Amino acid sequence: DARVTQTPRHKVTEMGQEVTMRCQPILGHNTVFWYRQTMMQGLELLAYFRNRAPLDDSGMPKDRFSAEMPDATLATLKIQPSEPRDSAVYFCASGLVLVLAGRLQETQYFGPGTRLLVL
């Protein structure tokens, strides 16, 4: 049963500290997405990668957030320094790109999320 895994599942930290969240995509998937879920914004796309290359990180606050994919089995999302407003659930999703009739279709599969609380 292939699944996306995320660690840690919960993180409590103090303002100013660095936070690193990790994601292992489903083997064989070639895209990875990072989302943030808050009560106000719903599911907000932060960044995504295809074949380990960053395609779009326009949803991410650049001054404190960074996303990387050092290899095909690991994606990381880092916040430095963290702030209380970063408190949210962060989801990673992986997917497989299919092209049908010249148009791209992709189904994303989500991990369980990292619940972050910044005090």
Add this chain to the structure above:
Amino acid sequence: DQQVKQNSPSLSVQEGRISILNCDYTNSMFDYFLWYKKYPAEGPTFLISISSIKDKNEDGRFTVFLNKSAKHLSLHIVPSQPGDSAVYFCAASDGSSNTGKLIFGQGTTLQVKP
């Protein structure tokens, strides 16, 4: 500008009856639509999808209908079960954009009463 809208924040249905969740979109370039189900403290789980070349897709108790002219899709659950109680998100993507980006609605909380 919310391109995908789920106008009903919540829905309550009796067990055994039909649940109908609705979703509207504004971008006519969207051509692939998905429904996800989310339980508390878990990630969204893929449920069912439909391509714009179809107007209906069925998988067991779940059927998704697409009305392109109205830019509307709906998810039917028949019969509804208490285990279906969750938040349901619809999502859409534009296949010509060369990205897999999904635009999500705000979600509808479904409660199925025993």
